[in-house]
Amino acid sequence: MAGENCLRFSPPDGTTRAHILFLPPLFDEGNRLRRTLVLTMRALAGLGIESHLPDLPGQNDSAVATSAVTLDDWRGAVVQFAAQMPRPFITAAWRGGTLIDDAATGAVGHWRMAPVAGASILKTMVRTRIASEREAGRTLGAQDVRALAKQHGHVELAGNRLSLTMFDGLEQAHIADVEPLRIVTAADMTGSALWLRAEPGEDAGMANIMARDLADWAVQCAAG
Amino acid sequence: MTDDRKMVEETVRSTLVDMLGLSAARVAEFDGATPLFGAIPELDSMAVATLLTELEDRLGITIDDDDVDIEAFESFGGLVAFAARKALG
Known part of the structure; x- marks a missing residue:
């Protein structure tokens, strides 16, 4: 979407083998994973892959x-990205990003970690609101x-002001079928679910393994 | 302990490992009396919201929020018993 920032890491000129559009988790989960995603982008540049976040x-x-x-705005933004x-x-x-990755027209492949239903994301946020109300009696x-x-x-909800349209959109959001598709878990990448961390952490080892896995899949998909 | 109950307990342990950023070895030492909510600063009421949804997803259960008593989260044993009641009836 016009006016949005995009973080990009590129390999040295002439060595780019493929490109990756990153779609991070939504809301707080995105904040918790961001540091590790950026470490992954740096590692990808070293492997000849350009990435955009x-x-x-x-x-x-x-x-x-x-x-x-609204969720439709996000899908529209992904079309533009x-x-x-x-x-x-x-x-x-990653996570909620998998609810909108199918909007990326022209992608030659897809990679997903720990897909989550929109209803689950919403439920945690609603629970957080209920908990804070309860603390206030x-x-x-x-x-x-x-x-x-x-x-x-x-x-x-949990520090995010959601419109009714977004609320209902998340409640109903599902993960679309796409192909070719590779699905992985955090454990597959010898890491843990950093997006759940109560105190944000980072994992350089997991970032390096994700970068290698992503690079292999991107090159394989690019070769058709 | 039955296999089902053991599966629930291991799921609770692995979820706490992910949420609290503790080593699996450290969480493996948790026993029924290990204090959680109120004793581990990271495990506040906001984190409990995450924990409930994650347990639902990992155990394939539904938790009614009206049915959640925060006392169930005060010890590891209480949390496992709560999850087992939801998962195994």
Whole structure:
């Protein structure tokens, strides 16, 4: 999307074998994994792979308010990111990023780590709101949270202001079938689910193994 | 301990490893009396929200939020018993 930042790491001129569009986890999970994703991008450049990590509107450093975006906006942004990618490219998506990676028209392959349903992402955020209400001595149920979103047009969840459209969009979001596709777990990459960490951490070893795995898959997909 | 119960316990352990960034060896030493909520600073009520959803996904269960008593999270044994009740009935 116009005006969004995109972090890019390129190999030395003339050595690029393939390109990867990174689609990180959504909301807090993206913050927790970001450091390790950037380590992965640096390692990829050393392997001859150029990678791009754009901000989705309303995420990371975006100037757009989170409350102003919908899941369809994110899909539209991915269409635009994909149109700007050098060819050939694959997508690499983590967690909630896998809900929108199928919008990357022109990708010659896809790579996913730990896909998660939109409903699960939303549920954790709703639970966080319920927990903070409970600490304040107020009782709120999951249904009440959606009612609040409906009443005000948006609702504050775990530090994110989500519109009703985004709320419902996440509730229904599913992971699309794409191919060719490689799916991995954190354990496959000798790492752990860093996006769950209560205190953010990083894992350079996991980043190096992810980079090698991504590079191999990107080159294989690029060769058709 | 039955195999099913052991599976639930191992799932709870691996989820705590991921969430708390502790070594598997350290979490393997947790016993029923090991204090969690209130004793481990990282495990606050926000982290419990993550823990509940992750246990649902990993154990294939649904947890009704009205049914969640924070006391169940005060010890490792309490947490495993809670998860086992949801997973095994």
